[in-house]
Amino acid sequence: MKRFLGIALGIVTSIGGFLDAGSIATSSQAGAAFGYSLLWALALGTVCVIFLVEMSGRFAIASKHTITDAIRKRFGFPALVVPFALTMLVNLLVLASELGGVCVALELATGIGFQLWAIPVAIALWLLLWVATFDVVEEGTALLGLVTLCFVVAAWKLGAEPAELARALVTPSLPPDERAHYLFLAVSIVGATIAPYLFLFYSSGAIEDRWDKSYLTPNRLIAAGGMLFGALISMAVLVVAALTLKPEGIHVESYEQAALMLLPAFGRWGFWLFIVSLAVACFGAALELSLASAYAMAQTFGWNWGENLRPRKAARFSMAYTVFIALAALIVLTGLNPMKLTLFSMAITAVILPLTAMPFLILMNDRTYMGSHVNSRFSNIVVALIVLVAAVLAIVSIPLEIIGSR
Amino acid sequence: MKRRRLIYLVRDVLDTQVLDRKKRAIGKVDGIGLELRDGAPPRVAYFESDAVTAWRRFGRRSGRWAARIASRWRGPGHPYRFPWLRVRELDIDMEIDVDVERTPAFDFERWLREHVVRYLPGGRR
Structure with a gap:
């Protein structure tokens, strides 16, 4: 029974990490611009x-x-310095995107400009990490994250057609026009889905929670169940955007426009549900991202680390996320459009994905670490293929998007 | 007969996580020092666990930069060298027989604790 609860909790927790500014921004833009047709990118990333x-x-x-x-x-x-620096830089951009998401949600709720929220939100985030233990962070974001299920309810209420959805999920397509933007969005969706911080965070979490060999099967269930659950919500965001924003010809260029998508399903409440979902999803992701980056610093330089340690006992680790959050707040303060920042951060994530995923794949086949639990050839091929294709597409489409958006 | 396990210095020792006798993380093996002896083969004398050593491996310039920045909190005795004789266990991690709080390897940690963390709310608990 306890094990079952653990698995359920793990699945719910994964949503906290899955649905973030990246997923909301990419999915709503994709749905509004191209209907269901980009669902395949979401499916690919999820696998x-x-x-x-x-x-x-x-x-x-x-x-x-x-x-x-x-x-x-x-x-x-x-060999590690350059990939590490790039990963941290991208993490910083993504953290700024998440903070920006929370700030925009607060702007929509109060009418006070998002830049003014950067510092209060950053302080709240930092304080929570500073005083809370790992489980509080993990379970708190998980429970609050359930509010994002409202997108699934909306998709169902609006009468999304399952047959059509299923077809779009498995058939990659290329529209006759706006191809560059289409590819850019496809890449951003993949980048938003396969966020490296997600699996770095997950492995540190497994160590913090002292998983042993009896967790091999729960691990499999949590990974599949949690990611599918998260993907379901991202998919719902895309579907709702396709059903409500596309017919109105609304091209989502900011969160203000995306916020309209729940109105047809829930009326006036839809606006507030969107704001709360955005704030909660982004804040949860920001927590995990700050921790994941501090873990990466500590583990690269061999510092003592752990969210369960008091800051005094892990000064370097605690200062790592402190500095990181401060820098991200500065980026939000510059006033860049948070949605544009998010889309670019996601596309860049796809570019650097091979730098984190490929060394990891090599390790997964190393018997000194893995013993008899090395990867099967099938999983090696699936991951290597998707990661490389995404990176190549990203390198091609980012310049095209920059030229196109002028 | 006991099977002998071969250890490669660069593959198996360099960049390994170092733990002290209470399993606290000290740092990584950032450099390994050999001692040259007259009429005898060189032998492993010590290893260094020091970020500046690691940055020197990356490049001359980055090493100089790291040394300049680190001089703010470093006390004497850097780069700190752990005698090889202190190594107790070498597997995926390396355990050595010291108390990390008493070594200069914790200078940065101590400096942050006393100059920054202490002044933040909840930083003294």
């Missing part, structure tokens, strides 16, 4: 992230180490 999350849990269970820790040892410090 890949299920594999990656399962692997990172299995890695932690089999080796008692986190991925970052092992990457440092296997590839050595000099």
Whole structure:
């Protein structure tokens, strides 16, 4: 029974990490611009992230180490500096996107400009990490994250057609015009779905919760169930945007426009549901992202780390997320359009994905760490293929998007 | 007969996580020092766990930068060298027989604790 509860909790927790500014921004824009036709990108990303999350849990269970820790040892410090710096930079941009999402939600609720919220939101985020334990952070975001189920309810109320959805999920397509923007969105969706911080966070979490070999099966269920659950909500966002914003010809360029999407399903309440969902999803992701980045710093340099330790006992670790949050708040303060920032951060995530995923795949096949739990050839191929295709598409489509948006 | 396990210095020792006798994280093995002896083969004398050593491996310039920045909190005795004889266990992690709080490897941690964390709310607990 306890194990069952653990699995259920794990699945719910994953939503907190899954649905974030990236998913809401990319899905709502994709639905509004291209209807259901980009659902395949979401499906592709979800398959890949299920594999990656399962692997990172299995890695932690089999080796008692986190991925970052092992990457440092296997590839050595000099080889790691550039990929590490790039990952941290992208994490910073994504964190700024999440903070921006919370700030925009507050702007929509109060009418006070989002930049003014940057510092209060950053302080709230920091304070929570500073005083709370790992479980509070994990379970709190999970429970609050359930509010995002309102998108699924909306999709159902609006009468989304299952047959049509299923077809769009499995058939990649290319529209006759706006191809560059279409590809850019496809890449951003994949980047938003396979966020590297997600599986780095997951493996550190498995270590913090002291998972042993008896967790191999729960790990598999949590990875698949949690990611599918998260994907269902992202999908619902896309579907609702396709059913409500596209017919009105609304091209989503800011969260203000996306906020209209729940009105047809819930009336005036729809507006507030959107705001709360946006704030909660982004705040939850910001918590996990700040922690994931501090974990990565600590594990790369060998510091003592752990969200369950008091800041005094892990000064370097605690200061790492402190500085990180401060920098992200500065980016929000510059007043960049948070939605544009989010889309670009997601596309760049797809570009650097091979830098984190490929070394990780190599480790998953290393018997000194994994013993008999190494990867099957099938999962190696699935992940390598998706990651490389996404990266190539990203490198092609980002310049096109920049030229196109002028 | 006992099977001998071969250890490669660069593959298995360099960049390994170092723990102290209470399993607290000290840092990584950032450098390994060999001792040259007259008429005898060189032997492993110590390893260094020091970010500046790691940055030197990346490049000359980054090493100089790291040393300049680190001089703010470093006390004497850097880069700190752990005698090889202190190594107790070497597996995926390496355990050594010291108390990390008493070594200069914790200078940065201590400096942050005393100069920053202490002044933040809840930082003294």
